[in-house]
Amino acid sequence: MTRHTKPTSTFTTSELLAVMASRLMTNGQIVFAGIGVPLLAATLAQRLFAPQLTILFEGGTIGPFIVPGELPPSTNEQRCTRRSNMVLPITDVLLLLQRGYVDIGFMGGAQIDRFGNLNSSFIGDAENPKIRLPGTGGGNDISSLTNMIVAMKHEKRRFVADVDFVTSPGWLKGGRSRAASGLPQGGLWRVVTDLAIMGFDEDTRQMKVLGLHHGVTREQVQENTGFELKFDDKIETTALPRAEELEVLRELDPQALYTA
Amino acid sequence: MSIEPLVKSYSALRHETLTRDRGLREKVMTLEEAAKLVHDGDHVAIGGCTVSRTPLAMIWALIRDRKRELVISRSITSTEGDLFFASGVSKHVITSWFTQGIVWGVSKVMRHHTENKLAKFEEWSHMSIGLRYRAGAMGVPFMPSRTMLGSDVGKRVGDEIKVMDCPFTGEKVVLLPALNPDVALIHVQRCDAYGNAQLDGLQFMDIDMAMAANKVILTTERIVSNDQIRRTPDRTRIPFFTVDAVVEAPFGCAPHECYGLYEPFFEHLDYYAKISSQDPVKGPQQYLDEFYYGPKSWPDYLAKLGMEALLDASRRGRSVHND
Numbered sequence: 087m088t089r090h091t092k093p094t095s096t097f098t099t100s101e102l103l104a105v106m107a108s109r110l111m112t113n114g115q116i117v118f119a120g121i122g123v124p125l126l127a128a129t130l131a132q133r134l135f136a137p138q139l140t141i142l143f144e145g146g147t148i149g150p151f152i153v154p155g156e157l158p159p160s161t162n163e164q165r166c167t168r169r170s171n172m173v174l175p176i177t178d179v180l181l182l183l184q185r186g187y188v189d190i191g192f193m194g195g196a197q198i199d200r201f202g203n204l205n206s207s208f209i210g211d212a213e214n215p216k217i218r219l220p221g222t223g224g225g226n227d228i229s230s231l232t233n234m235i236v237a238m239k240h241e242k243r244r245f246v247a248d249v250d251f252v253t254s255p256g257w258l259k260g261g262r263s264r265a266a267s268g269l270p271q272g273g274l275w276r277v278v279t280d281l282a283i284m285g286f287d288e289d290t291r292q293m294k295v296l297g298l299h300h301g302v303t304r305e306q307v308q309e310n311t312g313f314e315l316k317f318d319d320k321i322e323t324t325a326l327p328r329a330e331e332l333e334v335l336r337e338l339d340p341q342a343l344y345t346a
Numbered sequence: 347m348s349i350e351p352l353v354k355s356y357s358a359l360r361h362e363t364l365t366r367d368r369g370l371r372e373k374v375m376t377l378e379e380a381a382k383l384v385h386d387g388d389h390v391a392i393g394g395c396t397v398s399r400t401p402l403a404m405i406w407a408l409i410r411d412r413k414r415e416l417v418i419s420r421s422i423t424s425t426e427g428d429l430f431f432a433s434g435v436s437k438h439v440i441t442s443w444f445t446q447g448i449v450w451g452v453s454k455v456m457r458h459h460t461e462n463k464l465a466k467f468e469e470w471s472h473m474s475i476g477l478r479y480r481a482g483a484m485g486v487p488f489m490p491s492r493t494m495l496g497s498d499v500g501k502r503v504g505d506e507i508k509v510m511d512c513p514f515t516g517e518k519v520v521l522l523p524a525l526n527p528d529v530a531l532i533h534v535q536r537c538d539a540y541g542n543a544q545l546d547g548l549q550f551m552d553i554d555m556a557m558a559a560n561k562v563i564l565t566t567e568r569i570v571s572n573d574q575i576r577r578t579p580d581r582t583r584i585p586f587f588t589v590d591a592v593v594e595a596p597f598g599c600a601p602h603e604c605y606g607l608y609e610p611f612f613e614h615l616d617y618y619a620k621i622s623s624q625d626p627v628k629g630p631q632q633y634l635d636e637f638y639y640g641p642k643s644w645p646d647y648l649a650k651l652g653m654e655a656l657l658d659a660s661r662r663g664r665s666v667h668n669d
Contacts, residue, residue: 121448144472145395146548159447159612162395162422164547164605164666175549176395176421177476184473184492207469212502218460218467220452222499223422223443226471230493252498267496268509268518343449 097327099280100345101335102299103237104130105327107278110235111136111190118142118183118228120193121161122344123237125152126335128192133334142188144224146179148172154338180224183231186271191228195238195277197249200293200313202256202274202286204229204236205249212251222253229254233275240279240310247313257291264291282307283324287316297322352506353487353523360485362560368587372539377407377644380563380591384529386413390436391479391525391559392420393532395550396447397602397610400426401533403595404565406647409433409638419527421475421551424602425618428455429638432630437465442472450619458626471499474507474522476551481524482558488521495520530559532584533598535607537564538572541589544581547605547666556584565595567607597648597656608663611655 097105104126111117111131119128119141129152132139140149145162150170152158158165167173182188196219197205206225210216228234234256238244256274258264264273273291277284283297294316295307300323308315339345381404384390390408394400405426408416418430419440427444430436432455444467445453459465470478471493481489488508494500495518500507508521532552537543541564545552556562562584569592575582598604601611601618621629641647648656 145398146550159449159610160396160422162398162548162550163603164398164609164663167547167605168666169669173548175476175553176551177473177480177554180473180476207499212498215461217452218457220445220456221441221443221467221469222471224472226497226499227473227493230471230495230497252496255496258496264496268492268520269496270517 097332098342098345099239101332102280102327103127103278104335104345105331106283106299106324107192107235107237108134108331110276110278111139114138115189116140116142116187118144118188118191118232120144121158122194124192124194125157126338126344127237129338130331130334134331142179142182144176144179146174146176148174148179152338155340157339157343180227183227188232190275191232191234191272193225193228193234193236195236195244197244197246198236198238198277199246199249199256201258201260201291202236202277202293203249203252203258204254204256205251207253208251210250225254229256229274230269230272232272234272235276235278236274237278240281240307242310242312245311245313257286260291261289281310285318292316294318295321297324299324300326354526356485356487359526366560366590370540370586373541373590374539374569374592374594377403377593377595378411380404380593381407381411383561383563383591384408384413384416387415388528389417389419391527391530391555392418392426393530393550393552393555394599394602395420395548396422396424397615398548399533399545399550399552399604400424400599400602401531401565402426402600402602403533403598403644404531404563404593405429406638406644409435409634419475419525421472425615428453428622428630429634431455431459431465433634433638438468439466440468440470440475442470442475446615446619450615451623454623454626455630468503469499470494470503476554477522478525479551479554479558481522482526483554487524489524490519491522492519525558527555527559529561529563530555531563531565532556533565533595533604534584535566535604536568536570537566537584537592538570538575538586539592540572540586541584541592542572542575542582542586543584543589544575544578545583549583553583556588559588562589563591563593564589565593565598567596567598567604569594595644600648600651600656600659603659603663606663606666608656608659611651611659614651614655
C-alpha cells in the first residue's frame, strides 16, 4: 500500500467526508461499512459518541474494533476481525441485510445521478466501455436492501443526470420506480461530499441539498454538479470539523492511507 | 467443449457425486500431481476473497501447467485474476469485483483484457455469487433472493437470472441459478491426510464452494494427524469426503494473507501494482516469468519473495494472537 505524508492544510477532503458522515450515525445502529472513508467515519462515530454502534464488514465480521495504524486494505482481511464478536461467511453477513438487521449501508461512489443511482462498473457504454471499473462487489446488495449513505468527492463528472450503468440502485427513475422494480425496502438516504450534504425529495426522489459546508455557496455546489440540484427550504451550514474529530481520524490512519 | 446447461441436472449432479471415491482414504500429493486433476475448460472456483486465503500455490501450479479455457469464479477477484488473464489460462472470470484492491487503484490488466474484448468479466452482485454456491451446496437448482433487481447488473446477466412473483406473497423475487463448479481450490490453515479441513478466521464462501463442487483440491499450511482433528471436530469446516486432493503448501497464499499466520506482503503487492500498471501486457508477463515460470519449485518461489518479506508478513500475521 502506498504511504502518504501528512497533509499540511487543516484537513483533507477525505477527512472532511469522514467527519461529516460520522455525524449522521446514531448510537446503537448497525452499520454495514465499506473500506476507506465509510470505515473511518463509522469508527469515528463509535469512538466519539456512539459506543454502541456496531460495524459489519462484508468479509464477514460483526462488531470489530479497528486497531489504529493497522487499517485493512479491504473489508476481507484479518485486520477487519480484531476484537470482533463473530465472524461469518460472506454470504451470511450479506444475508443480514436481506433479513433486515442493518440500519445503514455506507460506501464510497465513483459516479452518482440525480436519483442516487450509483455506477462502479463502466464509464461509457457497457458493451464498449471507455473504462471498465471493478464492479459492484456488495454494492448492489447493500443498496438494494438498506438505507444508504454515500460519501464521495463532489465533481461534475461524478454527479451526472443519468449514470452510464446502474450498478447499485438508488431511487432508479424516481417516484415509486424503486419499489415497483421489486425493491420495497431501503434506498439512498444521504450523499455526503466535500461541499454539501444531500438527501432526496420524498415524492420525486430527486436529489436535494440539505446542508452546505462552511464557506460553500449554492452556486458552487451547482457548478460542480452535472444536473439541476434542488435545494431544501431550510439549508443548514454544517459545523467545521472539530479538533477532537480530526485527532481521532489521524490516530486511526497515521499513514493517511485513506485520508490523504 | 460441449455447451453445458447453466444449471446441472439433479440426476447428473447426484451421479457425479455417487461415482466419486468417498472412502476415508489418504489423498496427499504434490502441487504438480494435483494440477493434473484440473482439465482444460473446467469451471474452477477459487476460495478466499480479495487478498485473503487465496489458494495461490495451486493457482501457481495451474498457470505453470499451462491450462487453457478455464472458467474462473470467485467472490472478489484480486491479482490472481490478472494472472489468469495474462497467462492465457482463463478468458472468463465470474465475480462481483475485480481489481487488486482499492488502495492500489483499478487493475490495468483487467481493463486491458476486458476493454479490448480479449476476456470476459461476468459481474454478479456479491451476495448473488454466494447464494449461487449455496444453492449448489444444497442440491437445489436455484435460490430466491431480493437483489440485482432494477439495476443494470441484473439486466446484463440477461437470461441467467429469472424474476418471478413469489407463489406465497406475490412479491417479486430473483431466482439465482445454482453453481456447481467442476473444481474448487481452497487453502486452509490445517487439515489431515484425508482432507478434514479446519480453517481459522474469515471463511468467505469456502464451505459452500466445497460442498457445491464436484472436486475439491485443498492446499494447507500443515497436514496434521487425524487424531488431532478428532480432538476438535467442532472446528472442522470441510468434511473429507468432499475432498479429492491434499497438498501441503506452506505460505500457500503468499503474497496474499492467511489468517493468523501471515498478512499480505504489502511491498511485493506494491511492486506488482507498479509494474502491471506501467504496462498491462509486459508488466504481468515479466511478473509471470520471474515468479511463476522461473522458479524450480514452490520453496524456490518463496525464496524469490525473500526471507525478510516472509518474516515480516509472518510477524504481522501472527500478531492477532498477541492481544
